Amino acid sequence: MQYQNTEAFAKEMDEKDPLRSFRDKFLFPEVNGQQAIYFCGNSLGLQPKSAISYIQEEMDRWARMAVDGHFHGESPWYSIRKKSKPMLANILGAREHEVVAMNNLSSNLHFLMVSFYQPTHKKFKVLTEAGSFPSDIYMLETQVKFHGYKPEEAIIEISPREGEHTLRTEDILSAIEENKNELALVMMAGLQYYTGQVFDMRKITEAGHAAGAQVGFDLAHAAGNIPLKLHDWDVDFATWCSYKYMNSGPGNISGIFVNERHANNPDLPRFAGWWGHDEEERFKMEKGFKPMYGADGWQLSNTNVLALAAHQASLDIFEEAGMVRLRQKSELLTGYLEFLIESISGDSGILEIITPKSPKERGCQLSLLVHKGGKAVFDELYAHGIVGDWRHPNVIRVAPAPLYNSFEDVYKFAQRLELALKKFA
Known part of the structure; x- marks a missing residue:
């Protein structure tokens, strides 16, 4: 051009x-x-004109049906999460059962790390990029402390070379190899918020797995912005927010990706909630958590219907645009x-x-x-x-x-x- x-x-x-x-x-x-000439979608995307009608539709359903809205009508709230799955799968490069909209980014990352950060006496370290978004640093610090480790000993931060602003892929891969005997988790941004650098998630995932570590990504600045192929790259887990490039409203609903390799792993620990329990048996109200297949099994609470409505307004635009x-x-x-x-x-x-x-x-x-x-x-x-x-x-x-x-x-x-x-x- x-x-x-x-x-x-x-x-x-x-x-x-x-x-x-x-x-x-x-x-x-x-x-x-x-x-305004608006170039701040990396902080908060603009409001779709259709969002208010999507929300109003659920408000009207609430007014007309109250509790019956969970099980009756055109889009019952009990299963309304399923509506967003096809477009989320397209945006994330995933299979539909590997993604679900839920919670917010920070809580999702904590819940995912319960499952995917399982340190041992030998392998307990976490590798990330230096200068990552503060939430990620705080989460990693508190996660390693929760397991009894000191952040300065357990967290490996990779910095650009002197005089450079971005990380070289070979330096990330070298750091993974150098620490492979102690490395339990690689957890990085997919796109670095400050510099705008996209990391080579495929190569990082391959190197992490070769080192015997789990690999996950914070996709806050990547989802809806760059091409993603989480399933093909064999990423273990990821989470994102929907209020930046996916234009779903301030602080709105997040989502998670869990690779289908982990879909039915009974040995994988997690913090459970009843919305992650087998929906065919959920209302039996019995003891004994039986997780749903795929990412749905990491859900905790009843779906935030109004948040999901605003999210869907934007997702439908993404589907139309491609x-x-x-x-x-x-x-x-x-x-x-x-x-x-x-x-x-x-x-x-x-x-x-x-x-x-x-x-x-x-x-x-x-x-x-x-x-x-x-x-x-x-x-x-x-x-x-x-x-x-x-x-x-x-x-x-x-x-x-x-x-x-x-x-x-x-x-x-x-x-x-x-x-x-x-x-x-």
Whole structure:
């Protein structure tokens, strides 16, 4: 693709975009009285216009049927989780019985680690990336403490090489090999929130298994953003949130993946709840937990129907758009953003893109290291209606989401960025 730094080119690309109509399915916020150029889907995706009707449908069912809504009507609440499974399976690269929407990301990761972090006197260490999202660090710290280990002894954090911003795959694999005799778990992000780097989950999983460790991923910034093939990669477990690229509402329902290899393993410990119990016998209210097959067996509580309704509104849009087409547009949009930023900054040294250049190693986010101007540049962008994300000490994260962002959005951002840099850098 031969990009051009012109408004005419951006408009032409939008005219040719087969997904351009999906922008109209979302509600855009206003900043200072004007519709925002929204590049913050990596923190919170926009609201689908259809979400309110999906929620209202369940509110109406509640009003009309009350408790009978669990078992009667078009979509009984008792089994309503099943509706989301086909699209979740497509987004995650899984089989339907390997995924289920439930809880939130942090609680899911704790529950999964009950099953998949089983340290022994010899193999007790956990490998992760340095600088991971705080929730992941807190979870790992408390999990190893729960088992009687000190975090500084049990947690291995892999850092980029000196002078580099992202991890090399060979360094991750080497760290797994070097620690294989003590390694119980590899637990990393699928896409690193700060740099936007996509890790090679297939190779990491292969290396982890060769070392005799379980392998899981936090897909908060990956699900709905990049192609995933969790089943084919033989990942043991994963969890994600639905409120970022899957546009399901602030703090909304999460989901889990559990490889079908573990679907009927009676020796695998877990914390149980009645919604994970065999649904054919659930209302017998008897002792003796009998887990459902697959990921469903990790459920605990009754499904959050209203949360799942908002989630379904977005999933139906994903199904219509298709992950293949979304990825194709994402690569073009992010490539155009990269081209414009490089055109603006040149060899000035003011801006540095710390996200990998290869499309295979990134999603739709570019992280910009601002060497001059910093927060003032970010604030200037916001004052003119551009919503991105600031990360201390001096990184602006920009995420053009293919469902609702346009090439003209990217062009306008670049124009405003150039003015902000001239003003403050």
